[in-house]
Amino acid sequence: AQSVTQLGSHVSVSEGALVLLRCNYSSSVPPYLFWYVQYPNQGLQLLLKYTSAATLVKGINGFEAEFKKSETSFHLTKPSAHMSDAAEYFCAVSEPSGTYKYIFGTGTRLKVLA
Amino acid sequence: DTAVSQTPKYLVTQMGNDKSIKCEQNLGHDTMYWYKQDSKKFLKIMFSYNNKELIINETVPNRFSPKSPDKAHLNLHINSLELGDSAVYFCASSQSGAGELFFGEGSRLTVL
Numbered sequence: 001a002q003s004v005t006q007l008g009s010h011v012s013v014s015e016g017a018l019v020l021l022r023c024n025y026s027s028s029v030p031p032y033l034f035w036y037v038q039y040p041n042q043g044l045q046l047l048l049k050y051t052s053a054a055t056l057v058k059g060i061n062g063f064e065a066e067f068k069k070s071e072t073s074f075h076l077t078k079p080s081a082h083m084s085d086a087a088e089y090f091c092a093v094s095e096p097s098g099t100y101k102y103i104f105g106t107g108t109r110l111k112v113l114a
Numbered sequence: 115d116t117a118v119s120q121t122p123k124y125l126v127t128q129m130g131n132d133k134s135i136k137c138e139q140n141l142g143h144d145t146m147y148w149y150k151q152d153s154k155k156f157l158k159i160m161f162s163y164n165n166k167e168l169i170i171n172e173t174v175p176n177r178f179s180p181k182s183p184d185k186a187h188l189n190l191h192i193n194s195l196e197l198g199d200s201a202v203y204f205c206a207s208s209q210s211g212a213g214e215l216f217f218g219e220g221s222r223l224t225v226l
Contacts, residue, residue, distance in 0.1 A: 034214060038155075043118075043204060043217035051213070088155055094212065100145055100169050102208075102215055104157040 002027045002093050006105035014113045019063075019078040021108045023091030026072065033074040034092040034102075035065055044090060050074060061085070086112045117141050120205050120218035127195060128226055134191045135221045137205030145169075146188040147215070148180060149204040157204070163188055164210075195225045 007022040025031060032051050036044040048059025055067040065076045074091060091105040118139045125133050139146060147170075148160040162170035163182040177193045188205060205218040 032212065036215075036217075041220075043219045044157075044206075044215075045217070046214045049214055090157065092215075100162045100164060100208075101159060102147075103159075107155045107157075109155075 002031065002095065002101070002103045004091050004093050004103055004105040006089075006091050006108050008108055009106065010109045010111065012111040012113060013081045015083055016080050019076070019081045019085065019110065021076040021089050021091075021110065023065075023074045023076065023105060024072050025074060025091075025093045027093055027095065029095055030069070031093045031095060033065075033067060034094075035059065035063070035074075035076050036090045036092060036104075037061075038088040038090065038107075040087075047076070047089075081110075081112045083112050083114065086110055116218075118205055118207055118216050118218040120203075120221050122221060123219065124222050124224075126224045126226065129195055129197060131195050132191065132193045133195060133223065134189060135203055135205075135223075137188045137190075137218060139186055139205075139207040139216070141207055141209075141216060143207040143209045143216070144185050145208050145210060146182065146185070147206040147208075148188065148190050149206060149217075151202040151204060151220070153201070161188075161190075192223075195223075197225050199223060200225045 003026045005024045034049045035047040048057045050067045058064045094102045145164045147162045161180045166182045182188045202220045206215040
């Protein structure tokens with residue numbers, strides 16, 4: 001069965017510092033992986049996705065993530081945090097064969113300090 | 115034009131009442147979902163429909179009944195509301211159960 005683990009329910013960084021949000025997955029087949037962002041009182045918006053092409057994936061707002069099969073990880077990074085990055089971030093996994101089930105991690109609340 | 119739209123955005127009601135949430139997508143997708151987000155932001159899938167056919171029904175009480183009149187619409191009816199039903203309900207869609215999910219803005223249900 002698929003599962004997703006996000007280490008750290010809360011992460012605080014200073015403005016301009018590196019952002020690193022961790023995601024590890026468990027899947028019986030090579031999965032599709034996603035990062036979503038949720039701003040207060042809004043729906044989830046896709047940041048980036050891995051669908052078995054390039055292992056380094058670039059997304060919107062300067063975020064990127066690297067798929068590491070050996071570590072079963074898909075960590076999200078951004079070189080320089082901005083105040084507007086403060087939000088809830090979710091990692092998700094699905095099976096490429098289209099099982100119609102997307103499993104979400106428990107989320108990481110990112111706080112950016114001035 | 116909103117890709118996935120849900121109505122209403124807010125519902126406040128008393129225990130024991132019945133309520134419905136409607137969802138429509140204009141992306142041409144064939145699969146739609148209902149997710150429940152609790153107060154700790156945990157997202158749990160409830161139902162999924164592909165071309166109007168129910169394909170995922172997680173361990174959701176029978177008081178929750180989804181209905182998909184066509185592949186662009188997925189509604190959720192909840193009978194006999196309980197305090198524990200208070201949450202944000204998100205509708206989402208995708209193409210063929212793969213690729214990315216597109217989410218609506220959510221419907222916040224508060225049961226008093």
